[in-house]
Amino acid sequence: MIEARDLRKSFGGFEAVRGIDVEVPRGEAFGFLGPNGAGKTSTMRMVAAVSPPTSGRLSILGLSPIDDGPAIRARLGVCPQEDTLDNDLTVRDNLVVYGRYFGLPRTEVSARADELLRFMQLTDRAGDKVEDLSGGMKRRLTIARSLINQPDLLLLDEPTTGLDPQARHVVWDKLFRLKQQGVTLVLTTHYMDEAEQLCDRLVVMDGGRIVAEGSPLSLIRQHSTREVAELRFGVGEHEALADQVADLAERVEVLPDRLLLYTQDGEGTLARVHERGLNPVAVLVRRSTLEDVFLRLTGRTLVD
Amino acid sequence: MATTLAPGRATMVLRQVDYWITVYRRTWKGTAVFSFLMPLMYVGAMGLLLGEYVDRSGAGAARLEGAASYLAFIAPGLVAAQAMQIGADESMWPVMGRLKWHKTYYSMIASPLSIGDVVTAQVLYSLFRVGLSCGVFLLVLTPFDVYESGWGAVLVWPVSLLVGLAFVTPVLGFSAGLSSEQGFALIYRIGVVPMFLFSGAFFPISNLSEPLQWLARATPLWHGVELSRMLTLAQLDLSMAAVHVCYLVAVGALGWWWSVRRLTRRLVI
Numbered sequence: 001m002i003e004a005r006d007l008r009k010s011f012g013g014f015e016a017v018r019g020i021d022v023e024v025p026r027g028e029a030f031g032f033l034g035p036n037g038a039g040k041t042s043t044m045r046m047v048a049a050v051s052p053p054t055s056g057r058l059s060i061l062g063l064s065p066i067d068d069g070p071a072i073r074a075r076l077g078v079c080p081q082e083d084t085l086d087n088d089l090t091v092r093d094n095l096v097v098y099g100r101y102f103g104l105p106r107t108e109v110s111a112r113a114d115e116l117l118r119f120m121q122l123t124d125r126a127g128d129k130v131e132d133l134s135g136g137m138k139r140r141l142t143i144a145r146s147l148i149n150q151p152d153l154l155l156l157d158e159p160t161t162g163l164d165p166q167a168r169h170v171v172w173d174k175l176f177r178l179k180q181q182g183v184t185l186v187l188t189t190h191y192m193d194e195a196e197q198l199c200d201r202l203v204v205m206d207g208g209r210i211v212a213e214g215s216p217l218s219l220i221r222q223h224s225t226r227e228v229a230e231l232r233f234g235v236g237e238h239e240a241l242a243d244q245v246a247d248l249a250e251r252v253e254v255l256p257d258r259l260l261l262y263t264q265d266g267e268g269t270l271a272r273v274h275e276r277g278l279n280p281v282a283v284l285v286r287r288s289t290l291e292d293v294f295l296r297l298t299g300r301t302l303v304d
Numbered sequence: 305m306a307t308t309l310a311p312g313r314a315t316m317v318l319r320q321v322d323y324w325i326t327v328y329r330r331t332w333k334g335t336a337v338f339s340f341l342m343p344l345m346y347v348g349a350m351g352l353l354l355g356e357y358v359d360r361s362g363a364g365a366a367r368l369e370g371a372a373s374y375l376a377f378i379a380p381g382l383v384a385a386q387a388m389q390i391g392a393d394e395s396m397w398p399v400m401g402r403l404k405w406h407k408t409y410y411s412m413i414a415s416p417l418s419i420g421d422v423v424t425a426q427v428l429y430s431l432f433r434v435g436l437s438c439g440v441f442l443l444v445l446t447p448f449d450v451y452e453s454g455w456g457a458v459l460v461w462p463v464s465l466l467v468g469l470a471f472v473t474p475v476l477g478f479s480a481g482l483s484s485e486q487g488f489a490l491i492y493r494i495g496v497v498p499m500f501l502f503s504g505a506f507f508p509i510s511n512l513s514e515p516l517q518w519l520a521r522a523t524p525l526w527h528g529v530e531l532s533r534m535l536t537l538a539q540l541d542l543s544m545a546a547v548h549v550c551y552l553v554a555v556g557a558l559g560w561w562w563s564v565r566r567l568t569r570r571l572v573i
Binding site for chain 2: 011048050051052069070071073074076078080082084085086087088089093096097098100101102103106145149
């Protein structure tokens with residue numbers, strides 16, 4: 001569905017995407033992970049055929065976004081980072097009007113709008129102005145709008161950013177159903193739980209490059225240990241204690257409020273910490289998550 | 305395959321008809337009253353009340369380019385100015401809304417529509433608004449004895465569309481590059497208001513000094529006013545009429561091209 005080779009995008013002197021290779025087959029749920037400014041949105045806009053690549057090769061649905069932009073866009077569903085809904089129009093009109101842009105007949109678009117409103121649990125609000133909707137409802141409506149042309153490929157740029165946990169789970173549930181129906185999903189996110197829930201395969205981007213690629217599980221195996229033991233000592237003691245436990249784990253990370261010991265066996269490591277006469281105020285043994293991988297690969301420094 | 309099946313430009317524009325009908329249905333009530341009331345206020349204040357002084361001063365037909373009354377002189381100017389006003393307005397706040405507040409332009413170009421299609425549909429809608437409003441204005445003027453001929457009264461309507469076009473597209477191009485709506489004050493202060501006052505709507509521009517006359521002749525509104533007045537006063541000069549039409553069409557076409565270019569720069573990065 002998507003094939004990119006050495007894809008690059010520059011804005012003036014700034015290179016936002018610095019040569020990425022991506023391949024997404026039909027039916028896959030594929031994720032772009034990365035901190036802000038990693039180049040995710042720039043990549044998505046190129047894939048959406050609204051932003052021409054600066055260099056490299058890009059093929060979407062077997063077509064070139066430069067020559068066949070309208071033909072590609074006719075088969076894409078796009079849920080942009082910002083909702084871009086028409087706030088003055090009703091919920092239902094937003095869907096109907098948008099469906100018409102794809103050349104769908106009025107009766108068809110009307111039936112699809114009702115079906116999508118049901119699917120996204122917005123039927124009760126069909127006649128309300130978009131302005132009056134909550135953030136979660138607007139997001140669901142934007143996703144509904146992106147489905148009006150029954151796309152072969154659905155692009156979602158941070159589909160749940162800014163939503164409360166309930167709304168996020170509703171959106172995830174809907175996206176999971178679409179995935180089961182065989183819709184190819186490509187999404188960007190900086191939520192690791194979202195990526196673990198939805199993505200078959202993902203790439204981690206940082207500074208315009210791909211720094212890791214694989215399934216969520218394989219990335220954890222590759223870039224982290226099976227378990228993490230978190231030890232909390234008194235404030236200011238962590239730095240000094242790190243050396244005393246360094247040999248007990250594959251990797252030790254010092255945070256201001258705790259030590260992270262990356263290890264295959266969390267409980268075993270913890271027992272040996274106690275054997276050395278160290279008594280943390282609080283301990284937690286957990287499995288490694290994608291978040292550990294992400295922080296390992298992209299660093300803990302704030303990027304904005 | 306894709307290229308052979310690609311729909312034509314007209315199809316792409318027609319696909320946006322439902323959108324614009326929805327927009328019109330939402331806004332017509334507010335605009336309908338104004339498109340009836342505003343002309344009546346101008347006709348009352350400028351045409352009848354101020355006009356009484358002008359007519360009593362003995363200005364006469366000779367000094368009013370052959371108009372029988374001051375109202376008959378300014379009527380075509382008022383219609384052309386109305387076309388300018390509505391055309392410019394449609395390309396200001398509505399454009400900023402679609403660019404910056406609702407960002408609906410971004411969603412439109414994520415569909416198969418191109419920026420040219422989006423601009424064309426929006427311009428046609430603006431012309432529909434101009435046509436409707438000027439049509440009402442022209443009807444309101446009928447009982448005031450301002451038309452010297454029936455055909456002139458009919459032809460002045462399409463002229464109002466041309467005047468509208470000459471403002472809709474350049475202002476759209478201007479708005480497409482603005483980062484905030486503060487630039488609109490500029491359009492009014494150095495564009496719409498001076499043209500309204502000095503482009504021959506209210507007095508023959510021969511009253512201006514020579515350089516100012518040339519400045520007035522360079523404005524699209526002057527061409528619109530002159531052409532409209534030729535028609536309502538039934539004093540058609542075909543060669544001059546052709547110049548006016550060409551000028552207005554050229555400004556409209558250049559404005560369309562500029563709008564597409566500026567919107568592309570803004571949206572396709």
